[in-house]
Amino acid sequence: MREKTKIDVGEAVGIVAAQSIGEPGTQMTMRTFHYAGVAEQVPTGLPRLIELVDARKEPKKPFMDVYMLGENTEAAARELAQQIERTKLDSVAQIEENFLDKKIEVTLDTKELELIKLTPEDVKKKIKAATSGSLDLKDNVITIKPGTTSLRNIRRFTSKLRLLHLKGIEKIKRALVLKGKDGKYFIRTDGSNMAAMLKQPGVDTQHVYTNDVKEVERVLGIEAARVCLVREIKQVLDMQGLTVDVRHCMLLADAMTMDGDVKSIGRHGLSGEKAGVLARAAFEETIKHLIKASTSGEEDKLIGVTENIIVGQTVPVGTGLVRLKMKLG
Amino acid sequence: MAKIKRKKKKMSKPVGQQKCSVYINGRFIGFCESGSALVSELKEKRRSGVLSPEANFYYNSQTDDVYINTDSGRARRPYIVVENGQSKLTTALLSQLKGGETTWGKLVKLGVIEYLDAEEEESALVALKEEDLTPEHTHLEIDPVSIMGVTVSVLPYPEYNSSPRVTMACAMAKQSLGTYSTNFNLRTDSRAHIMLYPQQPLVQTRPYSILKFSERAAGQNFVVAITSMHGYNLSDALVMNRNSVQRGLGRSVFYKTHESEERKYPGGQKDKFEIPPATTSGYREEKAYRHLGEDGIVVPESTVNSRDVIVGKTSPPRFLEEMTVFGVSEEKKRENSLAIKSGDDGVVDSVMLTDSLSGNKLVKVRMRCVKVPELGDKFASRHGQKGVVGLLLPQEDMPFTKDGIVPDLIINPHAIPSRMTSGHLLEMLGGKSVCFSGKFGDCSAFNGDKADDYIKALKENGFEEYGEEFLYDGVSGELIKSKIFVGVIYYQKLHHLVSNKMHVRSRGPVQLLTHQPTEGRAREGGLRFGEMERDCLIGYGASMLLRERLLEESDRTFELVCAKCGSIAIKDHVKNREYCPVCESTELHQVEMSYAFKLLLDEIKALHIFPRLLLKDKA
Incomplete structure (x- = not known):
């Protein structure tokens, strides 16, 4: 029985997968491009699908889903979210330069500090670790006398100070506590930083998810990236109410990841690396490929479908694959 | 216009100034104290004939601006002026107009009728009918039909149909065959259709006769039954009575x-x-x-x-003939x-x-x-209901009523509900009832004849009040159990005739350059087997069929290829010798390929790239 459900040799799975994803894709274009009014919308539908297939370095809206270790309560989730969220000096203090006295005054907002559970002392330490020069904390005002005296350097110093990382994980702009369909609380973050997230104490490392495929590839490797790709593609299609068999998406993900890194589909990725000169020339940038082939004396073995159609032979697919095993004479 | 003060330099309104700016033909000219007062005074002067009736005034209360337009190129249309909820076109004036004592021009001069442009229209409240007038109204529509354009105004009962169908009906009315010009016999249009025996519709709008459409009609009144007909009127197909066609129904000259x-x-x-x-x-x-x-x-x-x-x-x-010994040959x-x-x-x-x-x-x-109407010709009613003839049924096989009436056309009932063209049904009912009176029905928008009148007329003449009839099956002669709606409705023949479109090709001309079949009906061309069709065959795994389509049925050639250098050989017809033009080898093999590929090789050579074909025996 299992043998029977296997795909036959010579079945044009690629074309079938392409048609199976492409046909519902045409309906997708028309239905959703925008959801009006909803802020912080993660791209869905066609724009997201294009993003995935193009293997962009970073998605337009990277996000992570994080679960915490231990008991699953809202309070625990908030606690963790609060730790994860990135805070910069800029957002808890007012920074002013005093060019006359060659010093910088950082006025801390105690309310904000309390919210993220930091004391002015902590901030002072952080600043100290990052900078040189004398520090002085008085009435929530940190006065810094930088080592340099040139006005330009002071300005440079302050701009560095503004972006001083105080707390949380780099790149995680926001962390929201959400309740999943299974009743469990989890944290949805704006921005993605998987490597740091896995190191964060209190995070259930088994259930860290990011929609940034390239990041998954960097952190967890190509197989994980493939699974992530399948999941993302399938999710986009499901959200549109389109029923596409997962195996088509899996084939697509396989094709994109088969060389060990995530490749886009198109000129710069898969299609640009086809074996045959003719196939590449038939796709895009015809002359570029022909000239390149001629300078290196390339040979087209006529293995693919496109090449054989161009030449006028039977394509090595389906019935065209069948050959006579025994040669006569 | 003494109120307008000229200001030369300052164009923008100063901060805190409450004065209203005035523009003439889009150019700022100054300020005035009260825009609404100015505009009402100007309008007063226009109506009393002091100012030209061609000027239009508009006060925008939101931006506090007055726009005065007197330039050319504004689309304007006439309205009856209303004051204090009373139409200025009084019954006295109306009877004078009827008696020919007064004219349109005089009414305009009197300020009874005035033309508004797009801008002044913004400030008008127009009543559609005189009964609707309230003190707030400023104008009255001369006729409710006039809110529509020429094409819609001749359509029957547009207010009973869904708007997309009205749009479609307009588009189709433009494709109908009629008498496009009365001097067609002297003209040499490259293509022209003339309808034979055109009729004016039994149910028509007032603009229809005003526009003199009744004198060059584009259609005929068909007796139509709405029922299915052995599947031959499935999805917008039409079953037509063959005998009606032979009597001249829907005939045209091309x-x-x-x-x-x-x-x-x-x-x-x-x-x-x-x-x-x-x-x-x-x-x-x-x-x-x-x-x-x-x-x-x-x-x-x-x-x-x-x-x-x-x-x-x-x-x-x-080319000029070469000189021979005997001079130029003939x-x-x-x-x-x-x-x-x-x-x-x-x-x-x-x-x-x-x-x-x-x-x-x-x-x-x-x-x-x-x-003559044939299978595949396109017909449409004036309600966006188009169809293609699916069967020409002999009269003896058509269903008939107890009075022996046989429909000319049978349309499918499924054409009606989802499209919501109730006007179609109403016109059928109207067309039927009007047959007894010898008068035309009025189907003008918003105030045409009502269904009740038609029902009454039908009842009085011994017909089923809602236009339904018991029909007898033409083939078996049995009574069809359900009632079938039968009526008379105006149908148009559209200029999409199969005989001008039909196209087949088995073999035919090929293009010189690619050796592939030509394109288009005019060149007796083939139908393109495109990229997506190609993908389908690959996806199905039908390699052999694909090769047949793309090669054997298209541009297959056999070329001699040099076994040594892989270039395509040439034939010297004089010496009757075949050899490779590059290495002059005569070790050649015949290779089957598409001519397009041979062309590709030639074009690659034109790029100064030398493509070689490495030959191998077929596995």
């Missing part, structure tokens, strides 16, 4: 004009209209020239079939006649001889062909 010119060539040579002598190169068979008169032009009223020549023409040869002329293409056959209606713009002799031959 005129097509062909042209040929005696062109002049550099070197004093020119074309000549004549019956080409048998010695001309490219001479067709003698039969093709049988309709030509002595002058080489067809005789009028001769029936011409495809590939027959209608204008015999010879041209000078393309020039062999080239056949360049004008022949009828397949599907264009008909009767020669008229032949006209004139001069072209460049002074050459020009022949125009107008062909005529009667188009």
